[in-house]
Amino acid sequence: MGFQQGLSGLNASSKNLDVIGNNVANAGTFGAKSSRAEFADMYAAAMNGTGANNIGIGVNLAAVAQQFTQGNITTTENPLDLAINGAGFFQVADVARDPNAAPNTAPTMDGPPMYTRNGQFKVNRNGYxxxxQKQVLLGYVADANGVIAPQQARPIQLPTAGINPQATTGIDLEFNLDSRSAITVPATGGINFNDPTTFNNATSVTLFDAMGQDVAVTYYFQKTAANTWDVYATANGNSLMTNGAGDAMPVATINYPPTSGGNPTAGGGGSIAYYMGGGGTSLDGRIPIDVPATVRPDGSSTLPIAGIQLNMGNSTQYGTTFGVTDLTQNGFAAGQLVGVSIDNSGVIMARFSNGQSRPAGQIELATFRNPQGLQPLGGNIWAATYASGDPTVSTPGSGNMGVLQAGALEESNVDLTAELVNMITAQRAYQANAQTIRTQDQVLQTLVSLR
Structure with a gap:
């Protein structure tokens, strides 16, 4: 039986060296996981045998077990390089590529999802x-407004077509008017926008029409009495409100509480009266503003912007210098995609040339009850099997899912030093098994030589 044991030992040592060699070869492969050859002894025994002194007949390869321990994370300069710190796999899928399909047609998944720890991703010509391996990354897709809702994982496409313009609908204007300022109403009344002695302070904001064209709106603050200020507004130099003679008229009058100078809509004698849209008194500090079509300095015409809500409820009148502490509006011009960033929860933020950022999607990860049951397909890809169980999917950082680190990659978990030591051990085991065959041959030679 010595030849049997020795031959099985040689086969086992050879396979062990194959596994070690594959580990060493993939020591520099991002997302690769090492494997371990696991062996079992063999015995020959009759069914229901009761012998207690059976001699083994060798060894066989019981399994090649994958080791899904965490690899080291190394940083890169590519924002689409992703590393999973913790449990989970990226989901990718082959797609059916129809050469006759219209541009930007959503791809059709060709087969079930596959799984990988290699986060070396890129953007293809269609933005996916x-x-x-040309397999697309799967996750939740954001709608046109950047809202992400959990759904069936689909290929994630970046908004390479850019972002459409949005007309301004709201303005938040927070400022302080100096209560020590002198009354600046000219003797003839009204205001002269070219004469700074006819108003106390001014500030400007850029609005956008439905075509994304910018409209420069300037607000002028004129003190007309103690605690009372008229607010005028111009768009590209033209007053938003005029009388029958074409003279500029205020769009609002602010009365500050005489004893506090604080919020004009919080009571105490304060109020904001507005004159556009039928006029009235604002209860929350918001007044309606309509900007008519105007001509910009370059000669182009802008579209009218109606229904803008101007919020001046957070303004104050204290005995300190004039200052604007907040001036925001929600319109923007059209923009092109200039970059992406991915946070640790997998949300992909698209950055556009107009300064806007909007979620483009969220990556979904998958975990398995028995990851060692996954079938390796090559190319850093695994497929689910009956042994692995069905995947459990969720977003990074939720439950037992790991978190993502953008601009980084997970290195192979192969311990090169340990593998080289294992290689020496396997080589010695191979030599020892060869020696058992040589010894058995010598024993048989001795028996054949008997006279």
Whole structure:
């Protein structure tokens, strides 16, 4: 039986060296996981045998077990390089590529999702995030407003077509008017926008029409009495409100509480009266503003912007210098995609040339009850099997899912030093098994030589 044991030992040592060699070869492969050859002894025994002194007949390879321990994370300069710190796999899928399909047609998944720890992703010509095997990354897709809702994982596409313009609908203007300022109403009344002695302070904001064209709106603050200020507004130099003679008229009058100078809509004698849209008194500090079509300095015409809500309820009148502490509006011009960033929860933020940022999607991860049951397909890809169980999917950082680190990659978890030591051990085991065959041959030679 010595030949049997020795031969099985040689086969086992050879396979062990194959596994070690594969580990060493993938020591520099991002997302690769090491494997371990696991062996079992063999015995020959009759069914229901009761012998207690059976001699083994060798060894066989019981399994090649994958080791899904965490690899080191190394940083890169590519924002689409992703590393999972913790449990989970990226989900990718092959897609059916129809050469006759219209541009930007959503791809059709060709088969079930597959799984990888290699986060080397890129953007293809259609804006989809894919790996080096041309498999697209799966996750939740954001709608046109950037809202992400949990759904069936689909290929994630970046908004490479850009972002459409949005007309301004709201303005928040927070400022302080100096209560020590002198009354600046000219003797003839009204205001002269070219004469700074006819108003106390001014500030400007850029609005946008439905075509994304910018409209420069300037607000002028004129003190007309103690605690009372008229607010005028111009768009590209033209007053928003005029009388029958074409003279500029205020769009609002602010009365500050005489004893506090604080919020004009919080009571105490304060109020904001507005004159556009039928006029009235604001209860929350918001007044309606309509900007008519105007001509910009370059000669182009802008579209009218109606229904803007100007919020001046947080303004104050204290005995300190004039200052604007907040001036925001919600319109913007059209913009092109200039970059992306991915946070640790997998949300992909698209940055546009107009300064806007909007979620483009969220990456979904998958975990398995028995990851060692996954079937390796090559190319850093695994497939689910009956042994692995069905995947459990969720967003990064939720439950037992790991978190993502953008601009980083997970290195192979192969311990090169340990593998080289294992290689020496396997080589010695191979030599020892060869020696058992040589010894058995010598024993048989001795028996054949008997006279």
């Amino acid at each position: 995030i894919e790996n080096n």
